[in-house]
C-alpha cells in the first residue's frame with residue numbers, strides 16, 4: 001500500500017555549505033522548503049527524515065580511500081587533500097562536510113528504498129542531485145553522489161532496470177561514470193554543450209562500455225537553447241528510450257540551472273518549461289515505471305529568483321497537487337526572502353510563458369538547424385545500439 005508522496009527533509013541538510021561567496025548557497029534549500037510550506041504543499045506530502053548514509057551505503061559508489069579523505073577534511077578542513085578534489089575552489093572543505101553530504105545521500109537512498117518497497121509512489125529530495133561527484137573524487141560542488149547512490153541501492157535491492165534522467169544544465173557525469181559498464185542502468189543527460197560548459201563531457205558519442213553500450217545517452221544542446229528547443233529535444237529522445245528500456249524505477253534530476261537567469265550557464269529556459277519537463281517526468285514514471293518515481297534537485301544558482309519556485313513546482317507535481325503557474329506567492333514568503341537575502345522575491349509562480357509549446361520531432365526536422373543537429377547526433381549515436389531507428 002503506497003501512502004502519500006514523501007518529501008525528504010531534515011533541516012541539517014543546510015549544513016551542506018561551502019561558505020560565503022560560493023554559488024551553491026544553502027539558502028536555496030531553506031527558501032524552497034518554506035515556499036513549499038507557504039503554498040500549503042506540506043499538508044499534501046509526508047515530510048520524512050532519512051537516516052544518514054553509512055559507510056556500506058557510500059561504498060556502493062565511492063572508494064574507501066575517498067570516503068576517508070572526506071572524513072578527514074570534515075574534521076580538519078585545513079588538511080583537505082586536493083588530490084581528491086577536496087579543498088579546491090569548487091569544493092572547499094568545511095567542518096561537518098562528511099556529515100552533511102552523507103545526510104543528503106541518505107535522503108536520496110531513503111527515497112529510493114521507500115519507492116521500491118511501495119511505502120510511497122513518489123519521493124522528492126530537492127537537496128539531492130549532486131551528480132558530479134565521482135567514485136574517488138569531489139567535483140563541481142558535489143561530494144557524495146546521492147543520485148548514483150540511490151540508483152546503486154535500487155540495484156542492491158534487486159531492481160533490474162533503473163532509468164536516470166538528468167535535465168540539469170551540466171552533464172550528469174558522475175552518475176554516467178558510476179554505471180558506465182552496467183546495462184541495468186540507462187542514464188540520459190540533456191545539458192549545455194561540453195564545448196561551452198563544465199564538466200566538458202557529455203558528448204553524444206559517450207554511449208557506455210562493453211555490454212552496456214547504448215545505456216548512456218547524451219544530448220549536448222547549443223548555448224542559448226530556449227524553451228521550445230529544450231522541450232523539443234527532451235521529447236525527441238526521452239520517451240522513446242523509456243518505452244524501449246521499460247524501467248522499474250525512474251530517477252530524475254531537476255537542476256534548475258537551465259534557467260535564463262542562472263549566472264553559471266548559458267541556456268535560456270524558463271520556469272514554465274522546467275515545470276513542463278517535471279510534469280512530463282511524472283507522466284513518464286506512470287507510463288513506463290508503474291509510477292515509481294524518485295525526483296531530485298541539482299544545480300541552480302539563481303537562489304532566490306528561480307530555485308525555490310522550480311522545486312516547489314516539482315513537489316506540487318509529485319504530490320498530485322500541481323501549483324497553477326498563475327499563483328501569486330504569499331507575502332509572508334517574500335518577507336522571509338528579504339530578511340534572509342536583502343533581495344526582493346518573485347511575485348508569481350510563473351515567468352509568464354505558460355503554456356509552453358514546442359514542435360514534435362515526429363513532424364519532421366531541419367538538418368540545418370543547430371538544435372535539430374544536436375538531437376540527431378544523439379539519436380544516431382545511441383538509438384541503433386538499442387535497436388531503435390535513429
Ligand SMILES: [Zn+2]
Pocket residue numbers: 168169170255257298299300
Ligand atoms: Zn548544474
